[in-house]
Amino acid sequence: MADPTYGIEHQKRREELLPAAYGTPCPRCGDVMLASDDLDLGHTIDHALDSHAVGDRIEHASCNRSAGAKLKSTLERYKPSRIW
Numbered sequence: 001m002a003d004p005t006y007g008i009e010h011q012k013r014r015e016e017l018l019p020a021a022y023g024t025p026c027p028r029c030g031d032v033m034l035a036s037d038d039l040d041l042g043h044t045i046d047h048a049l050d051s052h053a054v055g056d057r058i059e060h061a062s063c064n065r066s067a068g069a070k071l072k073s074t075l076e077r078y079k080p081s082r083i084w
Helices: 008-021 061-077
Strands: 039-042 057-060
Touching: 008 039, 008 057, 039 061, 057 061
Parallel strands: none
Antiparallel strands: 039 057
């Protein structure tokens, strides 16, 4: 299922890369990706670190979203305090 939070170019890129991803290992966990799996277009350079990063690989949706949540949490933890 396409993610509505990303634009049409992101969705097109996902559809282009998807067929070649079936039967290959997920770049995040190493498990084989199957047509029956929920798959996302992921970023080699995480989008949270570079807002201009372009999705360039297919990953398990759970792996992609888990990695994004962990990175967001880490960035929040080390965010400078606004309290002086």
